[in-house]
Amino acid sequence: MAARFPEGNQVQLRPRKGHDMTWSCDxxxxxxxxYCVQHNISICHVCATKNHQKPCKLDDIEDVIFQRRENLDDKKPKIEETKKQLKTLVSKIDTVKTSASRSIDAVEDQVKMTFEDKLKSVRDKKVRMVQEINEEADKEIRMINERRNKQIEDCNSEIEKEEQIIKDxxxxxxxxxxxxxEVVTKKTNNLSCKYQHVKNTIKNIESTITRINQHDETLVNEAPQVLASTEDNLSLNVHQNVSGCLHRIQSEAERVKFVEGKVGGEYYGRIDGYIGKWELVKSINIPSVVNDPRMRGLVSEDEMCVxxxxxxxxxxxxxxxxxTEKVIVGGVWIxxxxxxxxNVIVCGKERYGVCTDDRLDRCITLYDRQWKVIRDITIPRNGDGITVYVDVDSNGMIIGAQxxxxxxxxxxxxxxxxxxxxxxxxxxxxxxxxxxxSGDIVVKTSYDEYTVISRSGKEKAVIQCDEWECSQCHVDKLTDTLYIAYWDEARNTNSVDQVSRDGIIQARGIVDYAQSDPxxxxxxxxxxxxxxVGCDGDKLLLYKKTFIL
Incomplete structure (x- = not known):
């Protein structure tokens, strides 16, 4: 075994280039x-003669030292290149962080600007109302003044309520x-930590290489482990992995947008644009008297017609x-x-009985909020069918089809x-x-097919999937995203797919739940x-979307 010469027994050795002359056989x-390759040990000539004859393979120790130094030196360019790549990540992380922050800030600015306009509109309304009240009150002096003060008080109370709703x-x-x-910041901070960890690992590798290069014995004994560790750490494609994460963060942040519009005459606005994760947040039991519940549509944000x-x-x-409240006692199939x-709800219906004339009546009906009939709307009749489907567009017009x-x-x-x-x-x-x-219309044109048409009747997209047998499609009125519910036979669940209005399936199975009645x-x-909002046959199921990375 190799060691230092013992004191008092030093042997005068001829200096040899690149070799530590104090290194001797214990x-x-x-x-x-x-160096015996067979036993991985450094030896002197005596050891070689006595214990390391054939089949042992012997190398000159200087060749071994030279080769291992050369192996370590070969890693230096790769280490330097990795260090350069890590430096570029700092700039990229900051760039993406800034870009994502700008995207979020832009959405915030848009929200603030929109609601500032709405608050201004409401406050202008207050000014107009007060002015009108004042003009009327001036005519009647004392009696009108008393009424004016009361009206102003009521007006202020009403406006305060409207302002509070908008502020909320x-x-x-x-x-x-x-x-x-916060989700974006957390993700980018995690990447920063990952970058710092890799940077520290590379620094430790460099320090270890510098240390073992100082003594031949340390070099020979520790170089294989250092080389293996270096190879493992350098083989991790840190630059590519982190860059991929940064690209996804930036892409998802740029998807986020503020969407707004009117649905059923009411204004709505929300943050959307991303795919997200859907979570079940509420289950609403349907009374047992509703033996076989069928959802017919939301008649407000919170009210489902069943x-x-x-x-x-x-x-x-x-x-x-x-x-749950009963609003119609039999006699109609919606x-x-x-x-x-x-104030007004429109229903499409299947009419009972036979229709023989050229007009189809009692298949489109307007109801008030107490579900009292306001009137029926008649459309032309073609063929023998007596079933009509309806919806309401963004302009408040009814669209109906037989x-x-x-x-x-x-x-x-x-x-x-x-x-x-x-x-x-x-x-x-x-x-x-x-x-x-957009004004276009989505029509179910087959058991597993939906067609998007323009107002001129031109076909703009055909959306089809073999798995959508017996499916139904409903549209998010603010984003025009399609949600198609169907029975997933493979998983034995009711499933919902998310599809763009251009026919691109954006996400499969975003919502899954069992159904009591297959x-x-x-x-x-x-x-x-x-x-x-889904229905498993016993309960209404409310799902909300959250932003994820």
Missing amino acids: KHGEPIKL KEAKLLSDTKTIG QNAINDDVYVTNINTQL TSCAPIDS FDQSDIYVINTANDKIVNTITMQGKKVRGVIQALS LSTFTCHVSPSGNI
């Missing part, structure tokens, strides 16, 4: 000259953007209060419904007149129709605030 006191909505949206910003398929009774379930404004026909009617709710007839080419209505905010129609509905 057993024989002879200089270390050779703004605060909710700003809170959502803050939460998203029909009992056994006796045709119609109910409304409030998602917030979880109360296919679809939608709010026109805060099952198994190619014509879709746009109806002005002010006078019940048909203002436009849209005719599909080569296709017929086979189920629900949905209006997009023969039931699978459907889901989307609230104006972007929540999904």
Whole structure:
């Protein structure tokens, strides 16, 4: 075994280039000259003669030292290149952090600007109302003054309520953007920590190489382990992995946007644009008297119209209060419904009995919020079908279509007149129709197919999937995203896919739940605030989307 010469027994050795002359054999006191490859040990000539004859393979110790130094030196360029790449990551992390922050800040600015305008509009309304009240009060002096003061007090109270509603909505949206910003910051900070860890690892490797290069014995004994450790650490493609994460963070942050619009005459705004993760946040029990519940549509943000398929009774379930109220006692089969404004609901229906004339009546009905009939709207009848589907577009117009026909009617709710007839080419209505905010219409044209058409009847996209048998499609009115509910036979669950209006499937199985009645129609509905409402046969299920990275 190699060691230092013992004191008092020093052997005068001829200096040899690149070799530590104080390194000798513990057993024989002879200089270390050779290296046994078979036993991985440094030896002197005596050791070689006595214990390391063939089949041992012997190398000159200087060659071994030279080779191992050369192996270590070969790693230096790769180490330097890795250090350069790590330096570039610092700049990239900061750039992405700044870019993501700008994107979030831009959304916040848009939210603030929008709600500042709305607050200004409400405050202007207050000024106008006060001015009108003052003008009227001046005419009647004392008596009018008393009434004016009361009216101003009521007006201020009303405006304060409206302002508070707007401020609450703004605060909710700003809170959502803050939460998203915190997710982005946490992710980028994690990447910064990963970068620092790798940087420290490289620094330790360099320090170890410098140390073992100082003595031949240390070099020979520790170089293999150092080389193996270096190779393991340098083989990690840190630059590529971190860069990929940064690209995804930036891409997801840039998806975030503020969307707004009117649905059913009411204003809605929210933070959206990302795919996100859907979480079940509430289950609402449906009373057992509703033997076979079928969702017909949201008639407000929180109210779902549900029909009992056994006796045709119609109910409304409030998602917030979880109360269910019967609103129609049998006698009508609803296919679809939608709010026109805060006071009126339109329903498409399947009419009982035979229809023989050229007009189809009692298949589109307007109801007030107490579900009292306001009036029926008549459309042309084509063929023998007596089933009509309806929806309401962003302009408050009713769109209605008869099952198994190619014509879709746009109806002005002010006078019940048909203002436009849209005719599909080569296709017929086979189920629900949905209006997009762009003006286009999504039509179920087969058991597993949906067609997007323009107001002129031009086909713009065909959305189809073999797995969507017996499916139903409903549209997010603010983003035009399609949510298609169907029975996933492979997983034995009711499933929902997310699809763009261009027909691109963005996410599969975003929501999955078992259904008590496998023969039931699978459907889901989307609230104006972007929540999904499903039904498993016993309960309404409310899902909300959260931002994830």
